[in-house]
Amino acid sequence: MKMPRVSFEESLENGVVLAGKCVGCAACVIVCPFNCLDYEAQRPKIVNECKICGICPNVCPQYDVSWSALEEFVFGRRSKPQEKFGIYKLLAIAQATDKNILQVGQDGGVVSALLSFALENGTIDGGAISGTSKGRKSASKKLADMVPDSSNAEKLPSDLAKTILYYWQRDQLATGVGLQRLLEATTTLEPGNTIYPVPRLATTSEEILDCAGTKYFYSPNLLAFWGGVKQNNKSIAFVGTPCQISAIRRIQMVPLKKYANKLGIAIGLMCTESFTYDGLMKKHIQGIMNINPQDIKKINIKGKVSITLQNGETKEISLSEAKQYTRTSCVLCSDFSAELADISVGGLGLTNWSFTILRTPKGVELFEEAEKANVIRTRPVETEEKALHLLNNLSMKKRKRRQWTLTSH
Template identity: 45%
Template structure:
């Protein structure tokens, strides 16, 4: 990957860059990159958004890291793949497509779709390719409240299996990741978080991200605020005991698997709790990741878009070592059609914003 100096935004303070152009305009996606990158610890996450708690030293690094400031998909695509997508690549550049499923019953029991994210991390850890992974567990106090962790054992990776549909500031962990002296780290996150890491790589911000080896992106139509979806809607309005929820899923509806059975809610009712910054997001499938994974309506399987050589080595290594079983995807496949449609729909968001 060549260094893309054009992504540099120069020395500009937080107020003039992110506060004015990202926070005040409602574009912030609560990723935490600006907070983790600030060398003077000037920023803190308050109610999901960064806030100045010390005098800004005007170094400009937070602006260079933010995926919603001075972001160019075209430049970053070129940085990652050495070229831009062609017209017939509606969900970005890739080398291979597959549907896949973990082979470990413990993963299949906890995972969201086919357990591919967890199986890939498990393989990479066990094979010694990585010493840890940024992934999202649930907090012990609040059910399904996302808690980003640096998982370094199978048990920790397994604990993170399953989607939490509310925003997780995964990039806050970059400060911890930057302290790793030996060993490589995998990162699992939403497309906007992958964009932030690619932007940092392209800007030459190495300190916090140098040990990140592989980026696993999750497909995403949008995420919700915890206060809105869980507290106000499910607990407050629908009187759901949040402790009873065993699994959350979105497949045309919001589906809750609970100790009392399956409960369904229309998506139209929860739309208002979507994070505001998601409405201007154009990336459904994690187009800058090494591997992207989604459910796409499949039952018990995940859909994988293997985009880079690194992604290919990870996926085929996991398959050959027996951590995954995989099937090829053919033209006309229902999930493939859906992927094209959802990618197109999301790209229109950017045009409309």
């Protein structure tokens, strides 16, 4: 693709970041060949002089996007007006057969079941997904960074500080007990921060299980994908919100082969909006509702925000109240159902089942193999007409905002 030589400042900084359109996907950050960009406060930040190569504007899902060109690239054709939630081959209502996955999955645990299956049969050797700093294993690094960085560091009880030092010196912070001490410390120092989403490259089924469930905040999973590329993974599954799926398709379309060749499969999560952590979690859940993030077992949004606590109690926030914390860039979003993914998955009001859209031959193949291996079970979409209706409506509402072709081309 011919790339006009335009600087980061002229293109993305002025046209996207300062215009309030940046979703924070980190695509620009990972593709810059000169490491000019850092990722800070969910935005790109220029840290070295831009060499004006013009690559980053070509991967941004918010800059000069021709949706029709992207559809042509992924599917070889444009969607017809009656394809209200984009192009697909098959639809299914599905559920993980493994009880452990079903228990921790957000809806039917289908995303985790497919990832785990693909890892075990060697189709992929990593999954770029989202954990939390509350997760068990590799969260230790994030927590270990938070302790000395905290502005409240002096409040750490000396006994606890000594124990952490002990485990650190023995490289044992990721063990159960080491992590428990780190969590104690971060809960004391940064009480609102321990359920913050953290992009993770999972390479075992255990890690996939550890990261299951929806974080309704933004998780720039492309950073985890980048980690996999750097450490030479061969085939990485990418899981992300629709804006992130558009970014990875743009990366493929350029093409930036270093990244494109590593994409095993793109799994999109249906998405109405995502919320700011400072607003929904810190201000509302912690500040107004007085709920400690440590006590939260699961957050689910089905008509309202339901917060299930570790003790089994459920607290609620109405959707209209929660919407005041919607990230600004989401208000402009034109894709509900991750229309460019190989497989799209959403809850659509279902309990313990996922609504699954199989869009590409690659998506169909993985899904059908998983079903054959009894990793997932399915039932026909016709049994859930309400969910299909909701999918049509939510997609159409967002599609009205879409720019299909470039006006300047």
